[in-house]
Amino acid sequence: MIKKSIAQIPITRPYMPAQKDFMQYAQRIWENRWLTHGGPLVAELQETLKKRLQVQELVVFANGHLGLDCAMKALNLHDGEAITTPFTYISTSQALRMNGLKPIFCDIKEDTGIIDEEKIEPLITEKTKVIVPVHVYGFPCNYQRIQQIADKYALKVVYDAAHTFGVTVDGKGIGTLGDASMFSFHATKVFHTVEGGAVAFRDPELKEKLISAKNFGMIASGEVTSISFNAKMTELHAAMGLANLETLEWQIEQRRALVEHYLRRLSDIKGIRLCHWDDPKIKYNYAYFPVFFDEKLLGIGRDKIAEQLRKKYNILVRKYFYPLLSDFQCYCTQYDSRNTPIAKKISSQVLTLPLFVELEHEQIDYICDAILEIIQAGSRIK
DSSP, rough: OOOOSSSSSSOOOOOOOOHHHHHHHHHHHHHOOSSSSSOOOHHHHHHHHHHHTTTTEEEEEEHHHHHHHHHHHHHHOOOEEEESSSSHHHHHHHHHHHHTTTEEEOOBBBBTTOOOOGTTTTGGOOTEEEEEOOGGGGGOHHHHHHHHHOOOOOOOOEEEEOOOTEETTTTTEEGGSHHHHHEEEEETTTSSOOEEEEESOTTTTHHHHHHHHHHTTTTSSSOOOOOOBOOOOHHHHHHHHHHTTTHHHHHHHHHHHHHHHHHHHHHOOOTTEEOOOTTTTTTOOOOOOOOEOHHHHHSHHHHHHHHHHHHHOOOOOOOEEEEEEEEGGTTTTOGGGGHHHHHHHTTTTTTEEOTTOOOOOHHHHHHHHHHHHHHGGGGGGO
């Protein structure tokens, strides 16, 4: 039996830049007294992110959720249906509902959790306005097939790219896909501004619409032409983002090494299924490490494993994503989650394990040893 860790191992821990790196940007805020409303640091961050993400246009927001909401407003998407998946964070569907769009839930692929593009077309009706695929765990959706379907039916495509900062596919920045892509810069993400987000897009005409949408619907003249809210990023958040960008490649490399360590320890174990980061056409960001536990093969279920990790070994894990959006109280009377059986299945099996830059390789060994010890005990655990 392995010895319980005295210090709790968290599921994630936000990366913090060196204080001096942050303060070199924050000092400029003290000097110019510009705190919000499109200050110079926000402008610098936007331009830096455009280059970093290889996108034509980009607007930052107070958070990713408001960015997705504003993307719907800017693209005039409302009062209809939006095809997305139930295997995502609640923010995705809430942004749609806030714009009068009913989520139509499409099933997903078992290996990665991304939308099954071959199941989209049967869900399209005369009410469909947009397809909202989610790049889950940092794995890109099949953008080529999705775009073919969207073009066939004259639909917009807006990606929830919250998990995929810095990812490229076929040499393209992930934010160049579709009509728009929303990124989250929440503190738990690979790149963060504490709270924040952005929308990347190609059509330059969307820029002023997005800027208006994040400023109460106000346009440059001072006239208010639409109903909206305040979704502006502050200069302090931009300072954190600029400081974090300086070490981002190093951070991703650290995450890659940690993921590879997990793969070495947990591969080829009957009853445990892992994702694979082996497509040469994709540059990954190693955002999460999901593990899928098959109760029938292991003799013990995901929930009991998570409980044992917490109580017996002081390790925090996350059921991510669980429950499905269609099983939440605010949606369950309108949907039957059995209509998306793959999503239902993996939602009951998945745990994301601790993954953050400062996680030590010895801690990964401890986590994996704990999982294997729990599995070995199996059905004997009460």
